[in-house]
Amino acid sequence: MASVSMSVDEVPDKELLARHVKGDPHAFSALVNRHRDRMWAVAMRTLGDPEEAADALQDACLSAFRAAARFRGDAAVTTWLHRIVVNACLDRVRRKSVRPATPMGDDATFDAVAPKMPDPTDAHGVSLDVQSALAQLPFEQRAALVLVDMMGYSVDDAAQVMQVPPGTIKSRCARGRARLAPLLAHHRNRQGRKNVGGVEGGGMPR
Amino acid sequence: MNPAHLDYETLADLAEGLLDDDQAASATAHLDTCAECRERSEELSDVSRILAEAPVPAMPADLASRIDSALAAESMHNAAVVSLEQRRRRRHWQILSAAAAAAVVIGGGGTVGYQLLGGSSEGGHTTAASTPVQDAPDRRPHSPGQNTPGAAPSPNATQGPRYTVLRSGTDYRAGTLARQITGLAGDGGRQLTLSGGDTADKLAGCVDRIAQGKIPKVVDVASYEGSPATVIALPTERSGGLDVWVVGPGCSSSHTDLIKHEKIER
Numbered sequence: 001m002a003s004v005s006m007s008v009d010e011v012p013d014k015e016l017l018a019r020h021v022k023g024d025p026h027a028f029s030a031l032v033n034r035h036r037d038r039m040w041a042v043a044m045r046t047l048g049d050p051e052e053a054a055d056a057l058q059d060a061c062l063s064a065f066r067a068a069a070r071f072r073g074d075a076a077v078t079t080w081l082h083r084i085v086v087n088a089c090l091d092r093v094r095r096k097s098v099r100p101a102t103p104m105g106d107d108a109t110f111d112a113v114a115p116k117m118p119d120p121t122d123a124h125g126v127s128l129d130v131q132s133a134l135a136q137l138p139f140e141q142r143a144a145l146v147l148v149d150m151m152g153y154s155v156d157d158a159a160q161v162m163q164v165p166p167g168t169i170k171s172r173c174a175r176g177r178a179r180l181a182p183l184l185a186h187h188r189n190r191q192g193r194k195n196v197g198g199v200e201g202g203g204m205p206r
Numbered sequence: 207m208n209p210a211h212l213d214y215e216t217l218a219d220l221a222e223g224l225l226d227d228d229q230a231a232s233a234t235a236h237l238d239t240c241a242e243c244r245e246r247s248e249e250l251s252d253v254s255r256i257l258a259e260a261p262v263p264a265m266p267a268d269l270a271s272r273i274d275s276a277l278a279a280e281s282m283h284n285a286a287v288v289s290l291e292q293r294r295r296r297r298h299w300q301i302l303s304a305a306a307a308a309a310v311v312i313g314g315g316g317t318v319g320y321q322l323l324g325g326s327s328e329g330g331h332t333t334a335a336s337t338p339v340q341d342a343p344d345r346r347p348h349s350p351g352q353n354t355p356g357a358a359p360s361p362n363a364t365q366g367p368r369y370t371v372l373r374s375g376t377d378y379r380a381g382t383l384a385r386q387i388t389g390l391a392g393d394g395g396r397q398l399t400l401s402g403g404d405t406a407d408k409l410a411g412c413v414d415r416i417a418q419g420k421i422p423k424v425v426d427v428a429s430y431e432g433s434p435a436t437v438i439a440l441p442t443e444r445s446g447g448l449d450v451w452v453v454g455p456g457c458s459s460s461h462t463d464l465i466k467h468e469k470i471e472r
Contacts, residue, residue: 019434019455022455022456023405023408023455024434024455025281025373025405025427025434026429026434027434028277029274029277032273032277033270036265036270036273037265040262040265040269041262044262044263044265045262050263050266054265054266054269054272057269057273058269058272058273058276061273061276061277062276062277062280065277065280066280126256126259126260126261127260127261127262127263130256130257130260131260145257149253149254149257149258150257150258150260150262152258167224170222170223170224171219171222171224173218173222174215174218174219174221174222174224175215175218177214177218177221177250177253177254178213178214178215178217178218178250179214180253180257181214181218181246181249181250181252181253182214182249184252184253184256185249187252187256188249188252188256
Protein backbone atom coordinates (compact mmCIF):
# COMPACT_ATOMS: atom_id res chain seq x y z
CA MET A 1 0.00 0.00 0.00
CA ALA A 2 2.97 2.24 0.54
CA SER A 3 2.98 3.58 -2.98
CA VAL A 4 -0.59 4.72 -2.89
CA SER A 5 -0.85 5.84 0.68
CA MET A 6 2.27 7.95 0.85
CA SER A 7 0.36 11.12 0.30
CA VAL A 8 -2.97 9.72 1.45
CA ASP A 9 -1.43 9.45 4.90
CA GLU A 10 -1.26 13.20 5.02
CA VAL A 11 -4.84 13.79 4.01
CA PRO A 12 -6.96 14.89 7.00
CA ASP A 13 -9.73 12.57 8.16
CA LYS A 14 -12.47 14.95 7.12
CA GLU A 15 -11.03 15.25 3.64
CA LEU A 16 -10.86 11.47 3.28
CA LEU A 17 -14.47 11.20 4.36
CA ALA A 18 -15.48 13.93 1.90
CA ARG A 19 -13.65 12.13 -0.90
CA HIS A 20 -15.48 8.94 -0.02
CA VAL A 21 -18.82 10.74 -0.19
CA LYS A 22 -17.83 12.12 -3.60
CA GLY A 23 -17.21 8.61 -4.85
CA ASP A 24 -13.49 8.07 -4.37
CA PRO A 25 -13.30 4.29 -4.02
CA HIS A 26 -10.10 4.31 -1.95
CA ALA A 27 -10.82 7.01 0.59
CA PHE A 28 -12.92 5.09 3.07
CA SER A 29 -10.53 2.16 3.30
CA ALA A 30 -7.71 4.58 3.96
CA LEU A 31 -9.74 6.11 6.76
CA VAL A 32 -10.56 2.75 8.32
CA ASN A 33 -6.96 1.56 8.04
CA ARG A 34 -5.86 4.64 9.87
CA HIS A 35 -8.16 4.14 12.86
CA ARG A 36 -8.79 0.42 12.89
CA ASP A 37 -6.59 -0.43 15.86
CA ARG A 38 -8.27 2.01 18.19
CA MET A 39 -11.71 1.06 16.95
CA TRP A 40 -10.81 -2.55 17.64
CA ALA A 41 -9.63 -1.70 21.15
CA VAL A 42 -12.94 0.02 21.91
CA ALA A 43 -15.00 -2.87 20.58
CA MET A 44 -12.87 -5.54 22.24
CA ARG A 45 -12.91 -3.87 25.63
CA THR A 46 -16.59 -3.01 25.48
CA LEU A 47 -17.71 -6.49 24.44
CA GLY A 48 -15.02 -8.63 26.02
CA ASP A 49 -15.21 -11.30 23.37
CA PRO A 50 -12.96 -11.29 20.30
CA GLU A 51 -15.55 -12.75 17.94
CA GLU A 52 -18.28 -10.40 19.06
CA ALA A 53 -15.85 -7.51 18.85
CA ALA A 54 -14.81 -8.48 15.33
CA ASP A 55 -18.43 -8.63 14.21
CA ALA A 56 -19.20 -5.32 15.88
CA LEU A 57 -16.20 -3.67 14.24
CA GLN A 58 -17.28 -4.92 10.84
CA ASP A 59 -20.85 -3.72 11.47
CA ALA A 60 -19.48 -0.36 12.51
CA CYS A 61 -17.31 0.01 9.42
CA LEU A 62 -20.25 -0.73 7.15
CA SER A 63 -22.53 1.64 9.08
CA ALA A 64 -19.95 4.39 8.83
CA PHE A 65 -19.45 3.70 5.12
CA ARG A 66 -23.18 4.14 4.52
CA ALA A 67 -23.69 7.04 6.90
CA ALA A 68 -20.70 9.08 5.74
CA ALA A 69 -22.84 11.55 3.83
CA ARG A 70 -24.66 12.40 7.05
CA PHE A 71 -21.45 13.26 8.90
CA ARG A 72 -21.94 16.92 9.75
CA GLY A 73 -18.39 17.77 10.65
CA ASP A 74 -19.20 19.24 14.06
CA ALA A 75 -17.11 16.58 15.78
CA ALA A 76 -13.82 14.95 14.92
CA VAL A 77 -14.10 12.04 12.51
CA THR A 78 -12.58 9.77 15.16
CA THR A 79 -15.29 10.80 17.61
CA TRP A 80 -17.92 9.98 15.03
CA LEU A 81 -16.27 6.64 14.22
CA HIS A 82 -16.02 5.66 17.87
CA ARG A 83 -19.65 6.60 18.42
CA ILE A 84 -20.58 4.21 15.64
CA VAL A 85 -18.40 1.49 17.16
CA VAL A 86 -19.99 1.96 20.59
CA ASN A 87 -23.46 1.85 19.06
CA ALA A 88 -22.58 -1.31 17.13
CA CYS A 89 -21.40 -2.86 20.40
CA LEU A 90 -24.60 -1.83 22.16
CA ASP A 91 -26.62 -3.44 19.36
CA ARG A 92 -24.72 -6.68 19.86
CA VAL A 93 -25.21 -6.55 23.63
CA ARG A 94 -28.94 -5.97 23.23
CA ARG A 95 -29.28 -8.81 20.77
CA LYS A 96 -27.59 -11.12 23.24
CA SER A 97 -29.16 -9.64 26.34
CA VAL A 98 -30.50 -12.99 27.55
CA ARG A 99 -26.94 -14.04 28.12
CA PRO A 100 -25.31 -12.52 31.19
CA ALA A 101 -22.13 -10.78 30.19
CA THR A 102 -19.55 -13.45 29.60
CA PRO A 103 -16.64 -12.74 31.87
CA MET A 104 -14.17 -13.62 29.15
CA GLY A 105 -13.77 -15.48 25.92
CA ASP A 106 -12.79 -19.10 26.16
CA ASP A 107 -9.32 -19.72 27.42
CA ALA A 108 -8.12 -20.87 24.05
CA THR A 109 -8.79 -17.44 22.62
CA PHE A 110 -6.76 -15.71 25.22
CA ASP A 111 -4.00 -18.25 25.14
CA ALA A 112 -3.80 -17.58 21.45
CA VAL A 113 -3.24 -13.88 21.93
CA ALA A 114 -1.12 -14.13 25.05
CA PRO A 115 2.24 -14.72 23.35
CA LYS A 116 1.87 -11.44 21.47
CA MET A 117 1.86 -9.49 24.67
CA PRO A 118 5.00 -8.01 26.15
CA ASP A 119 4.91 -10.00 29.37
CA PRO A 120 2.81 -13.13 28.81
CA THR A 121 2.22 -14.21 32.38
CA ASP A 122 1.43 -10.95 34.00
CA ALA A 123 -0.22 -9.16 31.09
CA HIS A 124 -2.30 -12.20 30.28
CA GLY A 125 -3.58 -12.40 33.82
CA VAL A 126 -4.34 -8.71 34.07
CA SER A 127 -6.07 -8.75 30.71
CA LEU A 128 -8.29 -11.63 31.80
CA ASP A 129 -9.11 -10.09 35.15
CA VAL A 130 -9.81 -6.67 33.71
CA GLN A 131 -12.04 -8.21 31.08
CA SER A 132 -13.95 -10.26 33.62
CA ALA A 133 -14.30 -7.31 35.99
CA LEU A 134 -15.51 -5.00 33.20
CA ALA A 135 -18.06 -7.59 32.18
CA GLN A 136 -19.81 -7.13 35.53
CA LEU A 137 -20.60 -3.50 34.81
CA PRO A 138 -23.69 -2.22 33.01
CA PHE A 139 -22.92 -1.36 29.40
CA GLU A 140 -22.99 2.41 29.93
CA GLN A 141 -20.48 2.33 32.77
CA ARG A 142 -18.25 -0.07 30.91
CA ALA A 143 -18.26 2.02 27.74
CA ALA A 144 -17.50 5.19 29.70
CA LEU A 145 -14.53 3.56 31.42
CA VAL A 146 -13.26 2.08 28.18
CA LEU A 147 -13.24 5.51 26.58
CA VAL A 148 -11.90 7.53 29.49
CA ASP A 149 -9.64 5.22 31.49
CA MET A 150 -8.55 2.77 28.80
CA MET A 151 -8.50 4.85 25.61
CA GLY A 152 -7.47 8.09 27.26
CA TYR A 153 -10.37 10.22 26.04
CA SER A 154 -11.15 13.37 27.97
CA VAL A 155 -14.52 13.43 29.70
CA ASP A 156 -15.75 15.97 27.15
CA ASP A 157 -14.66 13.86 24.19
CA ALA A 158 -16.21 10.74 25.71
CA ALA A 159 -19.41 12.74 26.20
CA GLN A 160 -19.40 13.57 22.49
CA VAL A 161 -18.87 9.93 21.59
CA MET A 162 -21.70 8.74 23.83
CA GLN A 163 -23.85 11.81 23.14
CA VAL A 164 -24.57 12.49 26.79
CA PRO A 165 -23.60 15.43 29.03
CA PRO A 166 -20.08 15.38 30.52
CA GLY A 167 -21.58 15.04 34.00
CA THR A 168 -23.16 11.77 32.95
CA ILE A 169 -19.79 10.44 31.81
CA LYS A 170 -18.23 11.45 35.14
CA SER A 171 -20.98 9.75 37.05
CA ARG A 172 -20.78 6.56 34.97
CA CYS A 173 -17.01 6.45 35.41
CA ALA A 174 -17.31 7.00 39.17
CA ARG A 175 -19.92 4.26 39.55
CA GLY A 176 -17.90 1.91 37.40
CA ARG A 177 -14.66 2.51 39.29
CA ALA A 178 -16.45 2.02 42.61
CA ARG A 179 -17.64 -1.38 41.46
CA LEU A 180 -14.30 -2.38 39.97
CA ALA A 181 -12.19 -1.37 42.95
CA PRO A 182 -12.87 -4.46 45.07
CA LEU A 183 -12.68 -6.71 42.00
CA LEU A 184 -9.26 -5.48 40.96
CA ALA A 185 -7.83 -4.90 44.43
CA HIS A 186 -5.54 -7.91 44.27
CA HIS A 187 -3.82 -6.55 41.16
CA ARG A 188 -2.51 -3.49 42.89
CA ASN A 189 -0.82 -5.68 45.44
CA ARG A 190 0.63 -8.04 42.88
CA GLN A 191 1.70 -5.35 40.50
CA GLY A 192 2.91 -2.91 43.06
CA ARG A 193 2.78 0.64 41.88
CA LYS A 194 5.31 0.44 39.13
CA ASN A 195 4.46 2.75 36.32
CA VAL A 196 4.52 0.49 33.34
CA GLY A 197 5.14 2.24 30.04
CA GLY A 198 3.40 1.52 26.77
CA VAL A 199 -0.13 2.26 27.89
CA GLU A 200 -2.34 0.61 25.35
CA GLY A 201 -4.28 3.07 23.29
CA GLY A 202 -3.33 6.00 25.45
CA GLY A 203 -3.37 9.53 24.23
CA MET A 204 -6.00 11.74 22.75
CA PRO A 205 -8.07 10.85 19.79
CA ARG A 206 -7.46 13.16 16.79
CA MET B 207 -19.58 14.62 61.52
CA ASN B 208 -20.08 11.23 60.06
CA PRO B 209 -17.79 8.83 61.83
CA ALA B 210 -18.65 5.99 59.43
CA HIS B 211 -16.13 5.00 56.80
CA LEU B 212 -16.58 6.20 53.26
CA ASP B 213 -17.70 3.68 50.67
CA TYR B 214 -16.20 3.34 47.21
CA GLU B 215 -19.08 5.18 45.60
CA THR B 216 -18.70 8.23 47.76
CA LEU B 217 -14.96 8.24 47.24
CA ALA B 218 -15.36 7.85 43.46
CA ASP B 219 -17.89 10.67 43.37
CA LEU B 220 -15.57 12.81 45.44
CA ALA B 221 -12.73 12.21 43.01
CA GLU B 222 -14.93 13.23 40.07
CA GLY B 223 -16.25 16.31 41.86
CA LEU B 224 -19.78 14.96 41.91
CA LEU B 225 -20.50 15.52 45.61
CA ASP B 226 -22.13 18.74 46.74
CA ASP B 227 -20.06 21.09 48.85
CA ASP B 228 -21.20 19.84 52.25
CA GLN B 229 -20.73 16.19 51.39
CA ALA B 230 -17.33 16.90 49.88
CA ALA B 231 -16.16 18.84 52.91
CA SER B 232 -17.29 16.12 55.25
CA ALA B 233 -15.67 13.36 53.17
CA THR B 234 -12.41 15.28 52.90
CA ALA B 235 -12.37 15.84 56.66
CA HIS B 236 -12.89 12.14 57.25
CA LEU B 237 -10.09 11.23 54.85
CA ASP B 238 -7.71 13.46 56.76
CA THR B 239 -8.15 11.34 59.85
CA CYS B 240 -8.77 7.85 58.43
CA ALA B 241 -5.92 5.84 56.94
CA GLU B 242 -8.26 3.04 55.95
CA CYS B 243 -10.35 5.34 53.77
CA ARG B 244 -7.26 6.90 52.26
CA GLU B 245 -6.15 3.44 51.28
CA ARG B 246 -9.56 2.79 49.77
CA SER B 247 -9.30 6.03 47.87
CA GLU B 248 -5.97 4.93 46.44
CA GLU B 249 -7.50 1.65 45.37
CA LEU B 250 -9.91 3.69 43.30
CA SER B 251 -7.24 5.66 41.53
CA ASP B 252 -5.42 2.40 40.90
CA VAL B 253 -8.50 1.14 39.07
CA SER B 254 -7.93 3.76 36.40
CA ARG B 255 -4.25 2.88 36.22
CA ILE B 256 -4.90 -0.85 35.93
CA LEU B 257 -7.45 -0.23 33.19
CA ALA B 258 -5.04 2.02 31.30
CA GLU B 259 -2.26 -0.52 31.48
CA ALA B 260 -4.25 -3.63 30.60
CA PRO B 261 -3.18 -4.81 27.15
CA VAL B 262 -5.86 -5.13 24.50
CA PRO B 263 -5.95 -8.59 22.92
CA ALA B 264 -4.57 -8.40 19.42
CA MET B 265 -6.92 -7.97 16.51
CA PRO B 266 -7.66 -11.31 14.82
CA ALA B 267 -5.33 -11.72 11.89
CA ASP B 268 -8.04 -12.03 9.29
CA LEU B 269 -10.21 -9.19 10.53
CA ALA B 270 -8.58 -6.44 8.49
CA SER B 271 -9.03 -8.30 5.24
CA ARG B 272 -12.54 -9.35 6.27
CA ILE B 273 -13.49 -5.72 6.75
CA ASP B 274 -11.82 -4.75 3.49
CA SER B 275 -13.89 -7.41 1.72
CA ALA B 276 -17.10 -6.24 3.35
CA LEU B 277 -16.37 -2.67 2.35
CA ALA B 278 -15.50 -3.74 -1.18
CA ALA B 279 -18.79 -5.62 -1.45
CA GLU B 280 -20.58 -2.56 -0.14
CA SER B 281 -18.84 -0.39 -2.71
CA MET B 282 -19.88 -2.78 -5.42
CA HIS B 283 -23.42 -2.44 -4.23
CA ASN B 284 -23.33 1.28 -4.90
CA ALA B 285 -21.19 1.55 -7.97
CA ALA B 286 -18.50 -0.04 -9.98
CA VAL B 287 -15.62 0.01 -7.58
CA VAL B 288 -12.33 -1.73 -7.17
CA SER B 289 -12.45 -5.35 -6.13
CA LEU B 290 -10.57 -6.83 -3.26
CA GLU B 291 -8.23 -8.68 -5.58
CA GLN B 292 -7.44 -5.50 -7.39
CA ARG B 293 -7.05 -3.71 -4.11
CA ARG B 294 -4.46 -6.22 -3.07
CA ARG B 295 -2.77 -6.02 -6.41
CA ARG B 296 -2.30 -2.31 -5.93
CA ARG B 297 0.53 -3.18 -3.60
CA HIS B 298 2.32 -4.65 -6.55
CA TRP B 299 1.77 -1.74 -8.85
CA GLN B 300 5.41 -1.66 -9.78
CA ILE B 301 5.21 -4.96 -11.56
CA LEU B 302 1.88 -4.26 -13.11
CA SER B 303 1.72 -3.62 -16.77
CA ALA B 304 -0.87 -3.77 -19.44
CA ALA B 305 -0.66 -7.51 -19.41
CA ALA B 306 -1.67 -7.68 -15.79
CA ALA B 307 -4.31 -5.00 -15.79
CA ALA B 308 -7.80 -6.02 -14.86
CA ALA B 309 -10.85 -4.29 -16.13
CA VAL B 310 -14.19 -3.71 -14.53
CA VAL B 311 -16.64 -4.70 -17.16
CA ILE B 312 -20.20 -3.68 -16.80
CA GLY B 313 -22.59 -4.50 -19.56
CA GLY B 314 -25.62 -2.43 -20.22
CA GLY B 315 -27.77 -5.45 -19.66
CA GLY B 316 -26.92 -5.39 -16.01
CA THR B 317 -24.26 -8.03 -15.83
CA VAL B 318 -21.18 -7.32 -13.82
CA GLY B 319 -17.91 -9.08 -13.96
CA TYR B 320 -14.20 -8.82 -14.30
CA GLN B 321 -12.11 -9.66 -17.21
CA LEU B 322 -8.43 -9.82 -17.71
CA LEU B 323 -7.04 -7.92 -20.58
CA GLY B 324 -4.27 -9.29 -22.70
CA GLY B 325 -1.84 -12.03 -21.82
CA SER B 326 -1.18 -13.14 -18.32
CA SER B 327 2.34 -14.41 -18.57
CA GLU B 328 3.55 -11.91 -16.01
CA GLY B 329 2.91 -12.95 -12.46
CA GLY B 330 0.66 -15.75 -11.32
CA HIS B 331 -1.53 -13.35 -9.35
CA THR B 332 -3.28 -12.21 -12.48
CA THR B 333 -5.52 -15.22 -12.43
CA ALA B 334 -7.32 -14.14 -9.30
CA ALA B 335 -9.37 -11.44 -10.90
CA SER B 336 -12.71 -13.10 -11.06
CA THR B 337 -15.22 -11.99 -8.53
CA PRO B 338 -18.89 -12.74 -8.84
CA VAL B 339 -21.19 -9.91 -8.03
CA GLN B 340 -24.70 -10.60 -6.96
CA ASP B 341 -26.67 -7.50 -7.60
CA ALA B 342 -26.87 -5.84 -10.94
CA PRO B 343 -26.62 -2.09 -10.98
CA ASP B 344 -29.55 -0.08 -12.12
CA ARG B 345 -29.68 0.48 -15.80
CA ARG B 346 -28.84 3.89 -16.92
CA PRO B 347 -31.62 5.70 -18.74
CA HIS B 348 -29.58 5.59 -21.92
CA SER B 349 -28.41 2.07 -21.33
CA PRO B 350 -26.87 0.72 -24.49
CA GLY B 351 -28.22 -2.70 -23.91
CA GLN B 352 -26.28 -5.10 -26.01
CA ASN B 353 -22.65 -4.24 -25.59
CA THR B 354 -20.48 -7.22 -24.94
CA PRO B 355 -16.84 -7.53 -24.10
CA GLY B 356 -14.80 -7.47 -27.26
CA ALA B 357 -17.48 -5.88 -29.38
CA ALA B 358 -16.27 -3.76 -32.25
CA PRO B 359 -15.73 -0.10 -31.47
CA SER B 360 -18.66 2.02 -32.42
CA PRO B 361 -18.55 5.78 -32.48
CA ASN B 362 -22.28 5.97 -32.26
CA ALA B 363 -22.78 8.38 -29.39
CA THR B 364 -26.41 7.55 -28.93
CA GLN B 365 -25.41 4.17 -27.63
CA GLY B 366 -23.76 5.66 -24.59
CA PRO B 367 -20.17 5.41 -23.56
CA ARG B 368 -18.11 2.69 -25.11
CA TYR B 369 -14.77 2.24 -23.51
CA THR B 370 -12.95 0.14 -21.02
CA VAL B 371 -12.85 1.35 -17.48
CA LEU B 372 -9.72 -0.01 -15.96
CA ARG B 373 -8.76 -0.13 -12.37
CA SER B 374 -5.26 -1.23 -13.02
CA GLY B 375 -3.91 -0.18 -9.66
CA THR B 376 -1.18 1.78 -11.41
CA ASP B 377 0.28 4.72 -9.59
CA TYR B 378 1.13 6.97 -12.50
CA ARG B 379 4.15 9.19 -12.14
CA ALA B 380 5.01 12.34 -14.00
CA GLY B 381 8.26 10.93 -15.36
CA THR B 382 6.86 7.62 -16.51
CA LEU B 383 3.33 8.56 -17.55
CA ALA B 384 4.03 8.08 -21.24
CA ARG B 385 5.47 4.62 -20.81
CA GLN B 386 2.78 3.56 -18.34
CA ILE B 387 -0.12 4.72 -20.43
CA THR B 388 1.31 3.51 -23.74
CA GLY B 389 1.55 0.05 -22.32
CA LEU B 390 -2.12 0.08 -21.44
CA ALA B 391 -3.27 1.69 -24.68
CA GLY B 392 -1.38 -0.83 -26.75
CA ASP B 393 -3.67 -3.42 -25.37
CA GLY B 394 -6.78 -1.60 -26.52
CA GLY B 395 -9.41 -2.93 -28.81
CA ARG B 396 -11.96 -3.98 -26.24
CA GLN B 397 -14.72 -1.44 -26.09
CA LEU B 398 -16.86 -1.92 -23.07
CA THR B 399 -19.49 -0.01 -21.25
CA LEU B 400 -19.73 1.31 -17.76
CA SER B 401 -23.01 1.81 -16.07
CA GLY B 402 -24.65 1.87 -12.69
CA GLY B 403 -24.46 4.15 -9.70
CA ASP B 404 -23.60 7.77 -9.09
CA THR B 405 -19.90 7.17 -9.36
CA ALA B 406 -20.28 5.53 -12.74
CA ASP B 407 -22.53 8.34 -13.95
CA LYS B 408 -20.06 10.91 -12.75
CA LEU B 409 -17.18 9.13 -14.41
CA ALA B 410 -19.14 8.79 -17.63
CA GLY B 411 -19.87 12.53 -17.52
CA CYS B 412 -16.22 13.25 -16.91
CA VAL B 413 -15.09 11.09 -19.81
CA ASP B 414 -17.70 12.62 -22.13
CA ARG B 415 -16.48 16.08 -21.17
CA ILE B 416 -12.88 15.27 -21.92
CA ALA B 417 -13.31 12.94 -24.88
CA GLN B 418 -15.47 15.40 -26.85
CA GLY B 419 -16.89 12.62 -28.94
CA LYS B 420 -13.68 10.66 -29.34
CA ILE B 421 -13.51 7.13 -28.08
CA PRO B 422 -10.95 6.89 -25.28
CA LYS B 423 -8.21 4.36 -25.69
CA VAL B 424 -7.82 4.11 -21.92
CA VAL B 425 -9.88 5.13 -18.94
CA ASP B 426 -8.05 4.04 -15.82
CA VAL B 427 -9.33 4.85 -12.36
CA ALA B 428 -6.01 4.70 -10.56
CA SER B 429 -3.71 7.16 -8.88
CA TYR B 430 -1.22 9.80 -9.95
CA GLU B 431 1.76 10.64 -7.78
CA GLY B 432 0.07 8.77 -4.97
CA SER B 433 -3.31 10.52 -5.09
CA PRO B 434 -6.52 9.15 -6.53
CA ALA B 435 -6.83 10.09 -10.19
CA THR B 436 -8.43 8.95 -13.40
CA VAL B 437 -6.22 8.75 -16.47
CA ILE B 438 -7.98 9.17 -19.78
CA ALA B 439 -6.06 8.62 -23.01
CA LEU B 440 -7.62 9.75 -26.28
CA PRO B 441 -6.37 8.99 -29.75
CA THR B 442 -4.67 11.92 -31.52
CA GLU B 443 -4.93 12.96 -35.16
CA ARG B 444 -1.61 11.34 -35.88
CA SER B 445 -1.87 7.63 -35.76
CA GLY B 446 -0.46 6.06 -32.65
CA GLY B 447 -0.30 9.20 -30.58
CA LEU B 448 -2.14 9.68 -27.32
CA ASP B 449 -3.74 12.71 -25.79
CA VAL B 450 -3.49 11.97 -22.08
CA TRP B 451 -5.57 13.69 -19.43
CA VAL B 452 -5.03 13.07 -15.74
CA VAL B 453 -7.98 14.27 -13.68
CA GLY B 454 -8.83 14.16 -10.00
CA PRO B 455 -11.82 12.56 -8.28
CA GLY B 456 -13.77 15.82 -8.72
CA CYS B 457 -14.03 15.35 -12.47
CA SER B 458 -17.60 15.31 -13.77
CA SER B 459 -19.61 16.45 -16.74
CA SER B 460 -19.37 20.04 -15.50
CA HIS B 461 -15.88 20.20 -14.03
CA THR B 462 -12.57 18.81 -15.23
CA ASP B 463 -10.47 18.77 -12.02
CA LEU B 464 -7.41 18.66 -14.24
CA ILE B 465 -4.16 17.42 -12.76
CA LYS B 466 -2.10 17.04 -15.92
CA HIS B 467 -2.52 17.09 -19.68
CA GLU B 468 0.10 15.63 -21.95
CA LYS B 469 0.35 14.60 -25.58
CA ILE B 470 2.39 11.59 -26.37
CA GLU B 471 3.60 11.02 -29.93
CA ARG B 472 5.11 7.81 -31.03
